[in-house]
Amino acid sequence: MNYSMNENGFTGKLPFGEIEISGNEQYGFRPYQLLVSSLAVCSGGVMRKVLEKMRMPADDIQIEVKEVVRVEDEADRVSKVHIHFTLQGKIEESKMERVMELTRKNCSMVQSVKDSIEIIETYELSR
Template identity: 75%
Template sequence: MKFLMNENGFTGNLPYGELLVSSNEEYGFRPYQLLVSSLAVCSGGVMRKVLERMRMPAEDIQIEVKEVIRIEEEANLVSKIHLHFILKGQIDPAKMPRVMELTRKNCSMVRSVEHSIEIIESYEVV
């Protein structure tokens, strides 16, 4: 990866395309948004695979970021993120604690920050 400075932030030229990053969301994604997005989508992707392996494929998974706590006095450090998964499909609620456990265990992004950011995960099956 390579990021080049522009007048409003940085541009990354990645294999999929151009990524604009800026502290001003009028000009690109804010770094904390990318951090939260990485955690949410990595978890969702792992959850999808776990459900498939448990023979309960999800028809749909939505992820709501219920809360992001940042500590202003510490350079807006992200200290807590609450991810809420809304699952649709023939999913056995009794198996969901194991699904959640395996999702957390196998999400590389969550594992990378688990000792520095409190990650809360909740779910509902609709």
């Protein structure tokens, strides 16, 4: 990964392509948005694999970030993220506690920040 300064922020050159990053969302993704996106999508990807291994593949997983709390007095750091999953498929409610536990345990992004950012994960099953 390489990043080059431009007029409004930075351009990242990554294996999949380029990404524009800026403190002003008119010019690119804001760094905190990328952090929160990494937490949400990593969790969703792990959840998908966990469900497949438990023989309950999801037909769909929608992820909503319901809340992001930032601490203005501490450089606007992210202190809390609430991630909500809506799952469709033949998923057994009785196994969801274990699914959530394994998702949290195996998401590298959540594990990377668990001691500095409060991560709340909730779900609902939609038929």
